[in-house]
Amino acid sequence: MKLFEFVADRRWVPVTGYVFYVAALTAGYYYNLTFVQLGLIDLGTRLVGLSPRDVSKVMAVLALTTLVVAIGGGILMDRRGWSSNLHRKLRGLLAVISVQLVLTLVAPVIRTPAALLAWVVVCSVTLGTGIPLMFSTMIDFIPVRDRGYIAGIVAGLSFFVAALYPRQWRIEDFSVVVAGAMAPAVLVLGVLSFRRFAFVDELARQHEQFGTGRFCRPAPVRTSSFVFWLLIVLMFSVFFIDSLGFLRIMEAPVYISTSWQSPQVGTRVFIAVTHVAGALAAGVIYTNFTRRWLFLWIFGLFAFTHLLYTFDLRMGSTSTPPLVLPMFYVLAVSFYTTLNFALWPDHSTATTIGVHTGLGVGIAGWLASFLSTSLALYSEAIGLSLLRHLTYVNALALLLAFLLPVALYVRRMTTLARQGATP
Amino acid sequence: MNLELVPMLIMTLLLILSGDADVDTAQLLLRGRHTVSDHAGALIVGDASVTVPAGAHAPGPIYLIGGRTRIDGAVAGDVRQLAGTLVVTDGAAIGGELQRIGGTQEVAATAAIGRRSTVELPTPDRTSIASYIPWALVTGLLALVAARRARRNPTALTNMRRAVAEHPVISLTVGALVTVTGLSLFVFMAFTLVLLPVSILGLLAGLVITGYGIIAWGTLIAPRIPTTRGGLAAGAGVAVVMVMLELAGGVPVLGDLLVMGVLLTGIGAVMVTYFGLQEYRPVTLPP
Numbered sequence: 001m002k003l004f005e006f007v008a009d010r011r012w013v014p015v016t017g018y019v020f021y022v023a024a025l026t027a028g029y030y031y032n033l034t035f036v037q038l039g040l041i042d043l044g045t046r047l048v049g050l051s052p053r054d055v056s057k058v059m060a061v062l063a064l065t066t067l068v069v070a071i072g073g074g075i076l077m078d079r080r081g082w083s084s085n086l087h088r089k090l091r092g093l094l095a096v097i098s099v100q101l102v103l104t105l106v107a108p109v110i111r112t113p114a115a116l117l118a119w120v121v122v123c124s125v126t127l128g129t130g131i132p133l134m135f136s137t138m139i140d141f142i143p144v145r146d147r148g149y150i151a152g153i154v155a156g157l158s159f160f161v162a163a164l165y166p167r168q169w170r171i172e173d174f175s176v177v178v179a180g181a182m183a184p185a186v187l188v189l190g191v192l193s194f195r196r197f198a199f200v201d202e203l204a205r206q207h208e209q210f211g212t213g214r215f216c217r218p219a220p221v222r223t224s225s226f227v228f229w230l231l232i233v234l235m236f237s238v239f240f241i242d243s244l245g246f247l248r249i250m251e252a253p254v255y256i257s258t259s260w261q262s263p264q265v266g267t268r269v270f271i272a273v274t275h276v277a278g279a280l281a282a283g284v285i286y287t288n289f290t291r292r293w294l295f296l297w298i299f300g301l302f303a304f305t306h307l308l309y310t311f312d313l314r315m316g317s318t319s320t321p322p323l324v325l326p327m328f329y330v331l332a333v334s335f336y337t338t339l340n341f342a343l344w345p346d347h348s349t350a351t352t353i354g355v356h357t358g359l360g361v362g363i364a365g366w367l368a369s370f371l372s373t374s375l376a377l378y379s380e381a382i383g384l385s386l387l388r389h390l391t392y393v394n395a396l397a398l399l400l401a402f403l404l405p406v407a408l409y410v411r412r413m414t415t416l417a418r419q420g421a422t423p
Numbered sequence: 424m425n426l427e428l429v430p431m432l433i434m435t436l437l438l439i440l441s442g443d444a445d446v447d448t449a450q451l452l453l454r455g456r457h458t459v460s461d462h463a464g465a466l467i468v469g470d471a472s473v474t475v476p477a478g479a480h481a482p483g484p485i486y487l488i489g490g491r492t493r494i495d496g497a498v499a500g501d502v503r504q505l506a507g508t509l510v511v512t513d514g515a516a517i518g519g520e521l522q523r524i525g526g527t528q529e530v531a532a533t534a535a536i537g538r539r540s541t542v543e544l545p546t547p548d549r550t551s552i553a554s555y556i557p558w559a560l561v562t563g564l565l566a567l568v569a570a571r572r573a574r575r576n577p578t579a580l581t582n583m584r585r586a587v588a589e590h591p592v593i594s595l596t597v598g599a600l601v602t603v604t605g606l607s608l609f610v611f612m613a614f615t616l617v618l619l620p621v622s623i624l625g626l627l628a629g630l631v632i633t634g635y636g637i638i639a640w641g642t643l644i645a646p647r648i649p650t651t652r653g654g655l656a657a658g659a660g661v662a663v664v665m666v667m668l669e670l671a672g673g674v675p676v677l678g679d680l681l682v683m684g685v686l687l688t689g690i691g692a693v694m695v696t697y698f699g700l701q702e703y704r705p706v707t708l709p710p
Contacts, residue, residue, distance in 0.1 A: 144708055144709050145708045145709065212709075214708060214709070217709060280596075281596045281599065281600055284592060284593055284596040285596065285597075285600075287705070287706075287708070288590075288593050288705035288706060289705075289706065290706060297600070300604075301604070304604070304607070304608065304611075307611070308607075308611065311611070311614070322453045322454065323454075324607055327603075328604075328607065331603075
């Protein structure tokens with residue numbers, strides 16, 4: 001790793017960049033994962049009293065607004081040159097996190113649908129703005145060679161904390177934890193944004209060396225290219241499959257004992273540690289193999305995971321399910337989350353990272369997650385059984401696990417056909 | 424899941440498949456505490472604690488491959504114990520056969536048992552030299568294969584050795600992922616029963632890959648063996664690795680972790696080099 005070289009050479013400024021990136025992304029992802037995605041459901045159903053169907057509509061509003069703002073923000077960043085201006089990004093992040101701190105504090109007192117909708121709209125604007133700002137800092141802080149490992153560390157740490165705390169998915173619990181973590185972040189960002197520091201100036205110049213992503217050499221990946229949109233479709237599918245199955249599984253009483261909400265601390269620790277191991281493994285594979293292997297693993301793992309769950313349901317098991325079920329789920333989730341952190345910056349340059357992360361994380365991450373979460377809530381509301389629901393999820397995962405190698409094979413065949421048959 | 428359960432689980436499924444019980448209703452209890460009274464069909468007890476309470480009539484059969492099972496009531500069918508602990512108390516009844524293949528048993532003299540049988544399997548006694556015969560045979564076989572490969576296709580061994588030596592983290596990661604996924608997949612296949620032969624073949628292939636991984640480690644040690652004969656050095660290297668694994672296995676926790684790490688790294692090295700057919704080269708990244 002390049003990080004070890006920096007440490008050996010006592011170059012502490014680049015090392016500070018690593019620390020900043022890991023801390024910021026871990027906190028940001030934890031916030032999105034728990035407070036927004038899970039806390040919002042609790043806020044809507046328990047405190048405001050909406051039905052799951054109405055909450056699914058609210059989440060769709062959140063997803064679409066976030067998407068539009070993320071893309072708009074990304075375009076603005078690239079056009080104005082802010083994508084390669086770390087000082088601007090830090091100021092932008094300060095604004096985003098300050099508003100999110102206020103949103104976090106007021107969330108538990110919301111009681112009416114109108115207030116909830118207003119909260120969601122403001123929240124989605126901050127999320128949308130934060131996506132290109134936050135993800136694009138990778139070009140300032142992390143060299144291309146280390147991106148897979150650092151993405152793995154961020155994914156592993158976020159899930160590790162989320163699996164262990166808070167124990168109850170209640171907006172009040174989330175609010176306390178998240179506000180407590182945000183306050184010092186606002187302070188640090190405030191100081192870094194409004195005072196000039198030599199080490200920040202040095203970090204701001206690093207994009208000249210780190211800015212061109214792994215897949216942009218020798219030629220940059222264009223936004224309109226087939227490869228870029230294929231990746232968006234693949235990542236959209238991955239996020240969609242995950243969230244579609246996750247919510248229903250986590251709410252099934254039989255599976256609560258082996259989930260994030262398990263009353264057994266040992267089970268939660270097992271899940272947390274598996275998240276870290278899975279994310280680090282994904283980091284190693286991302287760094288040392290081609291993209292296709294990682295996607296094949298992800299789809300294969302999801303297909304196998306849902307096969308295990310549907311098999312367990314079909315067997316009509318009423319006892320505690322084996323931990324192998326959540327283990328594979330956790331591995332699959334850690335794999336794709338790691339990929340999501342590193343993939344978009346590695347398909348960008350310092351002049352395209354705003355749009356690429358806006359599109360990539362916006363469409364493939366937020367839109368897919370919230371659309372599938374909405375769909376999962378809807379399927380619950382119309383009384384679709386867990387087995388039937390997971391059968392659909394499983395079918396989708398199997399289809400993608402089958403289509404990806406077929407597409408790769410056909411692509412290779414097309415290339416060979418264009419070259420003509422050789423003896 | 425305890426990995427030691429896997430072969431016994433497959434053996435149990437083979438027993439069920441051979442007509443012992445209705446396979447569709449078989450249930451596997453892998454962990455936790457359970458009280459069984461009216462479960463219809465075969466019951467396989469893994470690392471769980473299972474009780475058939477007094478007054479209950481469980482149809483059976485019950486297969487014990489681990490954990491602890493206590494019978495206070497009645498079991499109509501057979502009880503077959505491959506491992507784990509079985510306690511049959513006063514007043515309990517087993518209508519079929521109580522067969523002990525392994526594990527520990529505590530059966531009250533007044534318990535009503537239809538038939539009792541014991542299959543005596545040789546117990547490995549680590550104090551006698553004879554207990555090391557299987558280990559020595561495996562070591563000899565692997566050393567022979569290594570020596571033969573070193574003479575006929577040294578490039579394949581070189582490729583695997585370089586994967587272990589130059590890319591241990593990558594080999595370990597791939598080995599761990601392949602092992603965890605493969606093992607679960609094959610156990611899952613075994614449960615479908617239709618795919619049981621594939622599952623057994625898969626596990627055998629896994630053993631071959633593990634053996635090949637040990638050969639990869641052996642070739643890493645081979646250059647340090649004071650001989651100019653490549654085949655002999657490779658064979659001796661494998662023997663050294665096997666001895667080291669055996670010694671490390673005797674150290675609790677740390678030794679087990681070391682053995683697991685060595686085996687998984689070897690498996691990974693075999694996989695990333697396609698059994699040594701191709702040198703593993705990570706993708707080239709900018710500095």
